[in-house]
Amino acid sequence: MNEEAGGSSTQPGSEAATERVADRVQDRVNERLEARSNTKAQILDAALASFGTAGYDGTSLDDLARGLGVRKQTILYHFVSKRGLLNAVVDRCAGDLTAAMDEVLSGADRDWERVEALVRRVFRVALEQPVLLGLLREVSRPGSPGAQRLRNHMEPMMARARVWIEAEMAAGRMRRADAQLLLISAYSTVVGVATETEVLRAAGIEPTLRPVVQRRRELLSFLRSSLDPRG
C-alpha cells in the first residue's frame, strides 16, 4: 500500500549501527525515495498548476495524466482519489507558505520591521509561484472541496500571528487595533493580487510586475498607519 491519502513524503530519520551498512541502506532508501518522488512529485506539480488555473472541477485526471505522458491509474495509485490529490496539493502549498512565514518569524527582525519582512516574504512567494495563489484562490472559495483542509492549515498560522501582534500591542510596540481584521485584510490583499489579472486587461494594462508591487506598497502603508507607533 501507499501512505495515507494526501500525505506528503517524509524524510526518515536514519540512525546508523555500522557506518558502511548504514550508508548502503541510506543510499538505497534515497534511491527509492527519488524514484518514488519522481513521478509523484511531477504529478503534484502538474496538479497544482491545473487546479490553480482551471480549478478543481475543471481539471480532469485523464487530461492531467495525458499531459504527463502517464496513465490516469498511476495518479490514482499515488493519491488514491482526485480528492486525495487535491488534499496533497493543498498540504504542499500550505506547507510552503508556513515555511516562508516561519523563516521570518525565527529571524532577527523585530516590531514593525518584522511585519514588513513578513509581508515582503509572502509577496515573494506569490511572485515566484503564481500558481500557488491561483490554488489558494480556488480552494478558499466557501464550500469548495479542500476549503476545510486549507482552514486547518491556516488556523494555527493565524492564531500564532494574532497572538504575536497582540503581544506587541500590549507591550506598546504597536498601536492598538483589531488584530483579526488586520490579518484578514492582509491575507485577502495578497490573494487579491491573483485575482487581478483579468481586471488588468480590462483596464488596458498588460499584466506585469508593477501592479503587484503597487499592491504591496499599499498593504504596507495600510499596516503601517494601523500599527506603527511612530505614525
Next chain:
Amino acid sequence: MNEEAGGSSTQPGSEAATERVADRVQDRVNERLEARSNTKAQILDAALASFGTAGYDGTSLDDLARGLGVRKQTILYHFVSKRGLLNAVVDRCAGDLTAAMDEVLSGADRDWERVEALVRRVFRVALEQPVLLGLLREVSRPGSPGAQRLRNHMEPMMARARVWIEAEMAAGRMRRADAQLLLISAYSTVVGVATETEVLRAAGIEPTLRPVVQRRRELLSFLRSSLDPRG
C-alpha cells in the same frame, strides 16, 4: 425561435395608433413578457447562485433544473447552451453594476464626495447580492469562460471612470496619481470581500457585516490619501 444566446429581455418601446387597441396589445405583451420572464428569470437567478458558489464547471444543468422543478431542456430552450446561460448571467450582473455606477455618476455629488458615493454604492450592491460577487470572482479568473465577456462589460466602465478621474486631476480637484492602478486596487478590494469568507472562519470569526465595513473604510481611506487634495 428565441432571442440570441445570452441576450436579456428588452422592454419594447410601444407607440400607439389607437389607445384601446394599443392598451390591449400592450397588456398582452406584458402578460407574455411576465409569463416568459417567470421561468426564465427563475433560471437566471438559480444559475447566478450556482455559478457564484459552485463555479461554472461545478454547476450541472441537470442539478440546476432539478432544483427548479423543471426539465433541463427548459433551460436549454431559453439559453441555448450552458455557455449561453453563463453569458446571460454575466450580462445581468455587469448590468446591475453598471446601473449602480451610472446612478452615482449622474448624481449631484462632486469631486471627492463622488468617489466616496461610488464606493459606498458598489459596496451596497455587494452586500445586497453576495452571490454577484461570487460570480464576479469566478468569472474573473484568467482563462475562465465568460472572462472575455466580463472584460467587454468592464472596459467601457473602466475607461469612463479613468477619463473622469484624470480630468479631475488635471483640474486640480484631485491629487495626481496613477488612475489605472487606483481603479484596479479599488476593484480587487471589492472582489476581495467575496474571498474573505473562508479566511474569516480560519481566523475564528463568524462572517458578519463588520469586516465588510472595515474593508470599505480601508479602501476609502486609501483612496482619500491618494486623491483628496485636502490630504
Next chain:
DNA sequence: CAGGGTCTTTACCAGTTGGTAGAGAGGCGG
C-alpha cells in the same frame, strides 16, 4: 375549428468523468 407561436416535455445519445480489478514489469532479499 384550424393554424401558428410559445413554452415545456419525453426520449435518446455520444463523450467524458472518477474509480475498480487485476495483470505485468522490475528490483530486492532470502
Next chain:
DNA sequence: CCGCCTCTCTACCAACTGGTAAAGACCCTG
C-alpha cells in the same frame, strides 16, 4: 530461483455531462 514489494500498465464500468430531435400542451388569432 522464488516470493515480495513498488510501480505502472490494460481493460472495463456505471454515472453523469451537455446537447439534439421531436412531440405535446397551452393560448391567441384568423
